[in-house]
Amino acid sequence: MIYTVTLNPAVDYFVELDDLKPGQVNRSRKEHKAPGGKGINVSRVLKRLGHTSQTLGFIGGFTGDYIINTLQEEDITTSFVQVHGDTRINIKMKGTEETELNGTSPEITPNHLAQLIDQLDQLTESDILVLAGSVPGSLDDTIYTEWIHRVKKNGVKVFLDTSGHPLIDAVEAAPTFIKPNQHELSELVGTEINTPEEALPYVRELTAKGIDYVFVTFAGDGAVLGTKEKVLFATTPKGTVQNSVGAGDSTLAGFLAASHKEVSLEEAFRFAVASGSSTAFSKGFCELSHVEELMEQVNISELK
Ligand SMILES: Nc1ncnc2c1ncn2[C@@H]1O[C@H](COP(=O)(O)OP(=O)(O)OP(=O)(O)O)[C@@H](O)[C@H]1O
Numbered sequence: 425m426i427y428t429v430t431l432n433p434a435v436d437y438f439v440e441l442d443d444l445k446p447g448q449v450n451r452s453r454k455e456h457k458a459p460g461g462k463g464i465n466v467s468r469v470l471k472r473l474g475h476t477s478q479t480l481g482f483i484g485g486f487t488g489d490y491i492i493n494t495l496q497e498e499d500i501t502t503s504f505v506q507v508h509g510d511t512r513i514n515i516k517m518k519g520t521e522e523t524e525l526n527g528t529s530p531e532i533t534p535n536h537l538a539q540l541i542d543q544l545d546q547l548t549e550s551d552i553l554v555l556a557g558s559v560p561g562s563l564d565d566t567i568y569t570e571w572i573h574r575v576k577k578n579g580v581k582v583f584l585d586t587s588g589h590p591l592i593d594a595v596e597a598a599p600t601f602i603k604p605n606q607h608e609l610s611e612l613v614g615t616e617i618n619t620p621e622e623a624l625p626y627v628r629e630l631t632a633k634g635i636d637y638v639f640v641t642f643a644g645d646g647a648v649l650g651t652k653e654k655v656l657f658a659t660t661p662k663g664t665v666q667n668s669v670g671a672g673d674s675t676l677a678g679f680l681a682a683s684h685k686e687v688s689l690e691e692a693f694r695f696a697v698a699s700g701s702s703t704a705f706s707k708g709f710c711e712l713s714h715v716e717e718l719m720e721q722v723n724i725s726e727l728k
């Protein structure tokens with residue numbers, strides 16, 4: 425079973441406006457809401473791609489109820505730990521540019537934390553654990569690192585998608601998979617990375633630490649996937665970006681979905697990139713038929 429952990433879920437509130445004018449009353453043209461948070465997005469995309477998963481993490485209040493109800497309507501199993509405050513609301517504004525305002529997490533107590541750790545301790549070597557998103561302020565930045573060490577003892581494979589200190593710390597614990605974007609990789613290695621070629625030596629360093637898959641995305645400028653054996657480059661399909669929220673989560677979900685079918689590394693890479701782009705070119709998340717269509721535009725080569 426695939427388990428996704430979202431420590432800090434969100435109701436994503438999408439607002440479309442002509443232009444965002446700071447310091448003025450702005451009025452939206454259109455709005456909608458959706459359950460959000462990186463692990464939850466991975467579960468929702470997996471479902472669209474025909475795979476089941478279970479969502480874990482902390483949730484609370486009326487916003488939490490909305491997330492749970494919507495996921496259950498989509499036939500996704502939820503096993504969140506209930507906390508006392510309200511799950512945050514993240515505002516995603518689309519004017520001439522995309523602007524995001526992500527909220528803070530409700531407080532997570534030691535008791536809540538212990539409940540989630542109990543769930544993680546049930547996982548076994550046939551399970552995959554996705555740890556995705558920011559770490560709430562009431563938890564330690566090293567939490568992903570501790571959990572990677574803990575569940576690896578039981579043979580669990582860990583897919584990690586986070587940024588900043590939690591990522592810098594966790595690479596030393598060698599998760600199975602990481603998916604930094606170009607900026608997150610730059611922060612991780614302490615050097616600005618502008619091109620896939622510049623990423624190559626750092627991707628090699630990371631795989632040498634024992635990370636099986638290092639997947640670096642460059643938005644519409646391609647992606648890099650490194651393993652111990654080789655480092656691949658993929659072009660991204662061309663199209664009009666409608667919404668980049670969840671594109672990276674769709675890439676991760678696409679890679680998981682393809683890997684479950686035991687296809688070649690190249691095919692899994694192609695499917696993952698097409699999944700990310702399908703979401704970027706859609707109002708919501710990707711659809712399988714669109715992903716398959718876009719795969720034809722993804723060209724893979726080896727970086728040397
Ligand atoms: N302009 C674009 N054209 C084509 N595909 C895109 C574009 N932007 C994003 N994508 C797709 O989404 C994937 C992830 O994009 P990106 O590098 O922005 O990651 P991210 O920052 O993790 O995403 P997110 O916006 O979800 O946080 C890319 O590998 C690509 O497949």
Ligand SMILES: O=P(O)(O)OC[C@@]1(O)O[C@H](CO)[C@@H](O)[C@@H]1O
Pocket residue numbers: 432434436459460461462465514526556557558559669670671672673
């Ligand atoms: O604040 P975090 O946890 O880093 O990111 C949260 C978030 O921006 O990530 C998802 C898109 O990847 C959204 O659904 C959500 O609002």
